[in-house]
Amino acid sequence: METQPPHAGPFAVGMFSAGDGPAFPGLVRDDRVLDLRTVPKLWAGPGEEPTTRALLGRWDTALPLLHAAADSLNDEHGERHSLPALRVHAPVEPRQILQSGANYRTHVIDLALAHEPADGRPAERVRAETAAMMDRRAAEDLPYMFIGLPSSITGPHDDVVIPDWCAKPDWELELAAVIGRPAHRVPADRALEHVAAYTIANDLTAREAVFRRDMPEIGTDWLRAKNPPTFTPLGPYLVPSAFVGDPGDLRITLQLNGEVMQDESTKDMIFDVARLVAYASQTVRLLPGDLVLTGSPAGNGMHWGRLLRPGDVMEGAITGLGVQRNQCVAEGA
Known part of the structure; x- marks a missing residue:
């Protein structure tokens, strides 16, 4: 992968640990990390657990303080670490994960062609019908969204564990919007005001578990297909929007x-970030630290006919958000 800057802008924030110590919120600038526990103005008091989610809960007041902390990294105040010496954890623990499916035009067409229709329709007809379906969804403002579980999240450099029952694990790299201000029933033209930051998510899928063969009329089984532990590598950082x-x-x-x-x-998205956040908020009260995953573009394993195996290494990047690298291991290995 071509060399990319670690993140856009003068700083990013994340969760880190040194040795066997507890995870702490840190501000990343270049190859240095400032322990944000040492910036008392950021926290409500001694009883508050210092986390990035707590910062997101007061993002409007925290952001200027983070700018000041970044400018003071060369000062003598605060505890600093070398980034290579730290473990990088998932940058936030969300309460809720809202996930968008079938949100990239080329990806949806590829999936439609990969699942060859039983009625023998030619590929060009499948392509045209799928494109018409997406145009209709866009016009009717109907994204397809479902719920993920925070227990599936792992760090940006941690191993991905393939369950012993999973025969078709697939990758799905995605842009994730991170909520700051709570959002409920917000319009699309105000939705981005509630997005504090962005990060990278790899929304792995057990392809054989998506559709229940025993109950085809009930639809998709996202619980089993999407939520095994480690199936959502997240990070490395939260980059302010x-x-x-x-x-x-x-x-x-x-x-x-x-x-x-x-x-x-991300130009290939059917519904942009603002429309997805607005749509999710019509039903759910989005809370600080929650994630809105925006769907995965073309190029998944189903398209290539090559799914994940133990020993594989995935390296994912999004402009300005850094790089995550995860190795696949078999359960029990």
């Missing part, structure tokens, strides 16, 4: 063992 620029013009790239599998722009 002001540093990211247009979330509808970012490059998403995933390499498998050094070979590019996904390489697409």
